[in-house]
Amino acid sequence: MVNIYLAGAGPGDPELLTLKTARLLAEARVVLHDSLVGAGVLALINPAAERIDVGKRCGGRATAQAEICRLLVEKAQAGGVVVRLKGGDPSIFGRVTEEMAALRAAGMSFEIVPGVTAASAAAAALPASLTRRGVARSLHFITGCDADHSLPAYDWAALARAGGTLAFYMGRKHIAGIAARLRAAGMEASLPAAAIESASLAEQRIIRAPLGRLAEEVMRAAPVGPVLLLVGEALAE
Ligand SMILES: C[S@@+](CC[C@H](N)C(=O)[O-])C[C@H]1O[C@@H](n2cnc3c(N)ncnc32)[C@H](O)[C@@H]1O
Incomplete structure (x- = not known):
């Protein structure tokens, strides 16, 4: 059963989130999110969930991509719903390729949930x-x-x-x-x-x-x- 989601948070307005991503955030045990994901969307996360800001901005502070991949795999292996929440659509300038590769290498299945770019x-x-x-x-x-x-x-x-x-x-x-x-x-x-x-x-x-x-x-x-x-x-x- 898939419990790892690479999900799009959309451009900021929480009303532009898909119903699916909103449901996953409410069910999540862990959410790893980008810095561009705004307060309105973060407010939809299960209050009991662990939240990890792995934000990256061009030219700004960065959690190295390798560290994000390591954390994602570690959290996914512990079970429960794990959401890797990315601004906009995960497949557009979202470094989703590296995260899919890390999950595949760890033998874990996952699903991409599109977002409004x-x-x-x-x-x-x-x-x-x-x-x-x-x-x-x-x-x-x-x-x-x-x-x-x-x-x-x-x-x-x-x-x-x-x-x-x-x-x-x-x-x-x-x-x-x-x-x-x-x-x-x-x-x-x-x-x-x-x-x-x-x-x-x-x-x-x-x-x-x-x-x-x-x-x-x-x-x-x-x-x-x-x-x-x-x-x-x-x-x-
Ligand atoms: C790393 S890219 C991620 C793009 C994202 N995956 C998407 O599909 O929108 C970040 C860039 O997306 C653009 N961006 C993201 N959210 C935006 C917003 N609400 N308004 C304008 N530009 C935005 C900006 O150019 C920003 O530097």
Whole structure:
């Protein structure tokens, strides 16, 4: 019987949690959660459960991934419902591959419970569609921060050519570099773009600006919460 769940906490608003994850949190014996999981979601955890904050932020304090995997296996071996709760959807920039490998190596079965990813919450906040018939035929989930905290070296021209909507996760730190590379790759300065801070939460802020001014506007707004960047024609009002 499966009692280990790699579950998505969604973008922050507890009402965006799946019913399944809410039930698992209420039944949990142990919950290991990310730092981005907010108070509203954490409030749904069984009060008797052991809670472990294994939070990781790009460039910030980190529990090493190997230690998270070790803890997850240790807690899972002790029995009961164990929930590894990750912000958004576990399969999108959630390091779920390493945790699945650790569980498999320990001979333990598990289940992934999907969640609402930040890009969906950011689009809802605008509000906008992430795709648009005949205009934006693809959606690209991109990380703006590599393992060494640098801006990854993408084929920016290919991204520009694809003509889809670009959703940058962890892109706050390198926003100026991202915008400059997209412009250099041929994307118009007038292309619709937005930065959404703390999407779905009470402190949500929307910074809408064309690509050519996005970095400047975001720096002026100085967001402190998590930021999702969206770029593409689908966002046009
Ligand atoms: C490590 S990634 C995890 C993504 C997550 N698995 C998901 O599906 O949303 C963390 C990044 O997600 C984005 N993010 C997460 N929650 C967000 C929110 N409520 N509003 C805006 N961006 C968010 C930010 O770009 C943040 O740096």
